[in-house]
Amino acid sequence: SFLNILDKLRIKCTVKECEEEISHEKYGQHLSSHKEMKDRELYSHINKGGRPRQHLLSLTRRAQKHRLRELKRQVKAFAEKEEGGDIKSVCMTLFLLALRAKNEHRQADELEAIMQGRGSGLHPAVCLAIRVNTFLSCSQYHKMYRTVKAVTGRQIFQPLHALRTAEKALLPGYHPFEWKPPLKNVSTNTEVGIIDGLSGLSLSIDDYPVDTIAKRFRYDAALVCALKDMEEEILEGMKAKNLDDYLNGPFTVVVKESCDGMGDVSEKHGSGPAVPEKAVRFSFTVMNIAIAHGNESKRIFEEVKPNSELCCKPLCLMLADESDHETLTAILSPLIAEREAMKNSELLLEMGGILRTFKFIFRGTGYDEKLVREVEGLEASGSTYICTLCDATRLEASKNVVFHSITRSHAENLERYEIWRSNPYHESVDKLRDRVKGVSAKPFIETVPSIDALHCDIGNAAEFYRIFQMEICEVYKNPDVSKEERKRCQLALDKHLRKKMNLKPMMRMSGNFARKLMSKETVEAVCELIKCEERHEALKELMDLYLKMKPVWRSSCPAKECPELLCQYSYNSQRFAELLSTKFKYRYEGKITNYFHKTLAHVPEIIERDGSIGAWASEGNESGNKLFRRFRKMNARQSKC
Incomplete structure (x- = not known):
């Protein structure tokens, strides 16, 4: 109780110009506050008249350097002692800590991105992916790019020309390659991107009019692009099979080919040629890759999702009717010629820093029955010759339902067409038709007898x-x-x-x-x-x-x-x-x-x-058709009606 009374006694402060009375209990704290004030006054800037002191950021660069020279010397000494002389990192970190202390995290994140060399803008390839995945046309993307740049004052999205440059590296025609022996009737130039499907088609006045728009890649360039996309998987596959990564092949690549017609793609309006409201897409999928090792063949890659649109690479697109035989043959014949040339040649392509050899096996299986009959020269689906795999008639197939074997082939269809064309045995139409088992046109694409x-x-x-x-x-x-x-x-x-x-x-x-x-x-x-x-x-x-x-x-x-x-x-x-x-x-x-x-x-x-x-x-190609329809709808010139 005595101490309580003592603590409550009022004492007058002894410091000059301080008339305050404080309880004995808090007197020590009061004196220490005077001491802090005195210390602060020793370091505080005394303005000895003249114009008022300006803020640091409003000074010229020379004045800023002059004012901060002492601090700079101290930071330099610290950086040399603790951080190996990296003054920039010390200053940046100080700035980051100051921003985060005031909860200004967004600005701090942007500064951190700049420090790591990322910048606040997106990479052109990322912008391209955004444009494609959101189905934006070029003009729609450009509008978004301009708006974001105007509102934020920063170039977050990249301009269209940067996207086009990034796209070139992802499309066929970017990677150099060579064929041994060189492909017959195919240019040795490897920088070939999107080409006109009608290029090289010499038309005279008497020819069948080709009213179509067609775009395609050169088949060999498209295959090279697909293989370069799969470079990591191929090298990983070799490692998984305990093969030396310097093996140069030959690698055997099995390719699935698909072709399908699409009805009703009629969203396009405006100027341009009058084209059919139907389209045909030809695409391919790399199904598996094997390498010869000793006396055996080791499979180093196999497509896990062979019916996904992601692995189904488009090769040719034409706005034409699949039933229009003349247009179909005119557009696809150059593709088929390239394919035939590649069968007898080997591709030399650099992969993982080593020149490697690739051979290709093509299997045309992604066709529906209508298109198989069209390209293999067979009669239409309602024909008495019911099957594209065997010679059975509808009556024979109904009597003997189960026991049949595959007998048809592309080579046999070509031979039968020659018999149909020349009729060497001078038979009647019915007998001749029975001899050739329904082949009535020249087959022009080799398909594998199969079921879709x-x-x-x-x-x-x-x-x-x-x-x-x-x-x-x-x-x-x-x-x-x-x-x-x-x-x-x-x-x-x-x-x-x-x-x-x-x-x-x-x-x-x-x-x-x-x-x-x-x-x-x-x-x-x-x-x-x-x-x-x-x-x-x-x-x-x-x-x-x-x-x-x-x-x-x-x-x-x-x-x-x-x-x-x-x-x-x-x-x-x-x-x-x-x-x-x-x-x-x-x-x-x-x-x-x-x-x-x-x-x-x-x-x-x-x-x-x-x-x-x-x-x-053909499911992957059908999924691709869905994407094509969507892109066409989004990018079409819409009708003003």
């Missing part, structure tokens, strides 16, 4: 859709059902599928519709419209067998992904054929659809030959 998984799916789904309609109409009881009754059944089916399966009726069967239609749930929904229990069982068994067969020709590697179903395929296909010829005899007596024949007769042989059907499908 996507179009097989679509074709079979369309056939199941017809079976559903016929079952609802009870055609198995009464084959002579009227057109009106069939139409009524179709409307009932469409309405029920929309209600139960959320499937909207379509004019043409699409891949997504086909995938959704072919399911057990769909069959159960359809069975609700069919009265007879026996027909329920037949339909369910037919769909069940189909769903067991489908993964075999849809998967990229059936031996790994569905080995059991692969083993059961022959049994399932025979049972499926048996059902068609008994329970569904009303539809398949003396006839069968093209894709049912291929699915039931040829799948095991193709898988034995190629290892897969799904991996060699």
Whole structure:
């Protein structure tokens, strides 16, 4: 209590010009504050009259140097002692710390980017990726670039000319290469980018008029660009297989070729030539790369997603109708000539600092049946010669559903065309047609006799859709059902599928519709419209067998992904054929659809030959078509109407 009383005693401050009375308890603190003030006054600048002192930033550079000379000397001494003389880093760090202490993090981040040499602007390649991924046309991108620059005062996005320069390094025609022996009728110049698809086409007045716009890359330059894009994967693959990275080959590159027509790309308006509202895209995918090592071949690269649009490289694009045979041959013939020349030559290309040798194997598998028949000179899909793999007629295929082997080839089609053209045995048209098995035009693109998984799916789904309609109409009881009754059944089916399966009726069967239609749930929904229990069982068994067969020709590697179903395929296909010829005899007596024949007769042989059907499908090219439509829509000159 005595100490409490002592602490509360008031004492007058002894410092000159301080009249303050403070309690004994706080007297020590008060005296120390006087001491701090005195110390501060020793260092404070005394303005001895004259004009007021100016702020540091408003001074000239010379005056700033003069005022900060003492601080600069101290910082220099610290930098030499602690940081190896790096004054710049010390000053920058001080500035960063000062900014972050005041929570000015954005400015600090920009300063840090400059310190690391990144700058605040984006790299031209990044800007190009942004432009492409957001589907901006050049004019739209330029507008954005100008606006951002005007608002921020900084060049964050790069100008269009910088994007074009960056693009050149990503497109064919950038990397030097050589062919041994040189390609026949192909220029040795390697700096060839996008070229006109009609270049080199000499037209006379009497020739067929080519009303089209076509752009393409030279095939060899496009392949080189694709290989250079994959440089890291190739070198990593060699390392994974314990191969020396200095091996120069020869590397064997297997290429999948795809070609497909697109209907309705009619968004373009304005000036320019009148072109068809259809387009054709030709593209390729590098499927695998192997290297000869000793007596064996080691696979160092295999495409994991062979049906992705990312690995499907566009080669030629034309605004033309795929049914226009003359235009198709005029545009694609130079490509095919380059392809034929590359088969007999080796590519010399620098990869990883070493000149390496590449050979190419081309496999044309990404074609739907319509285009295969077009380019291989066969009659159209409705022909009695039902198959593009064997010589069976529709009647033969319906009687012997399962047991057929692949006999057709490009070379044989060429020979048959010569027989058709010259008729050496002087036969009648019917006998001659039977001799050449439906070859009636000159084949001009070599395709591999195969099945396109996507179009097989679509074709079979369309056939199941017809079976559903016929079952609802009870055609198995009464084959002579009227057109009106069939139409009524179709409307009932469409309405029920929309209600139960959320499937909207379509004019043409699409891949997504086909995938959704072919399911057990769909069959159960359809069975609700069919009265007879026996027909329920037949339909369910037919769909069940189909769903067991489908993964075999849809998967990229059936031996790994569905080995059991692969083993059961022959049994399932025979049972499926048996059902068609008994329970569904009303539809398949003396006839069968093209894709049912291929699915039931040829799948095991193709898988034995190629290892897969799904991996060699045209799906990647179809995905690319979707992108093309999107770009065309975004970049078109829109109608003023």
